[in-house]
Structures are given as C-alpha cells and as structure tokens.
Amino acid sequence: MKFTVDKQERYTYLKLEESTFNSLIAPDLKSEFVFYRNEGIKNLILDLSAVEYVDSSGLSAILTAERLWKGFGTFVITGVVSDNIKKLITISRLDTVLTIIPTRQEAIDYVLMDEIAREIDSDPEEGQ
DSSP, X not given: OOEEEEEOSSOEEEEEXXXXXXXXXXXXXXXXXXXXXXXXXXXXXXXXTTOOEEOHHHHHHHHHHHHHHTTTSEEEEEOOOOHHHHHHHHHTTGXXXXXXXXXXXHHHHHHHHHHHHHHXXXXXXXXX
C-alpha cells in the first residue's frame, strides 16, 4: 500500500496513493487507522484524490476510521474527485455519516475549527 503522511501538531493528513482502494489495501489501511488512534492522534484527514475506485472493503475501512474517531476527535475525508466514488458514497448513504470536505485546505480548516469548538465546549470556566 502506498500512502503519504503529513503529521502536524493538531492533525495528521494521510493521502492514499493508490488508484484502487479494495480488499487488498483495506486491511493495511485499517491497521494504520488503529495505530494512529492508539498513538493519540486527535484529528485525521484522509485524502482520496488519487483513488478512482473503492469497493465495499474500502468503505468498511473508512467506516472503521469514522468509528475510531467518533467522540475522540475529528475524521474527515477530502479529495473525493472520482464520480464512481461519489456515486457509491451517495447510493450507500454514507454522505449522511461521513464528513466529506472538497479540498485539503478546507479539510484542515474544518478540523482546526472543530477542535477549537471542542475546546470551548469542554472549558470548565464557560459555565461560570
């Protein structure tokens, strides 16, 4: 599996560098997700801009990440440019579950704003 990772202070950006996200790749990516979550990475951005095809195993890996970060931080998908992937996400109604942001910069901005909102919500002095 080919991918690039950019770890920043407040988020990690992972770009899958494969044209096909299928059952050959999904288990390895799930392992990466678990590793990052266990490492304490609060916010993960998954870039699918190089991906042209996703099968059910790929969708399962994406949903695994969504579950891992739910209530812990933020998981965002960006770079969904393939019409096939867009249709699959819409047909499977995952567009109602996943946070999908068009560009890398918008995804970064979203993650940072979401983190600020979580910090404000958990501020103990807010209720005083």
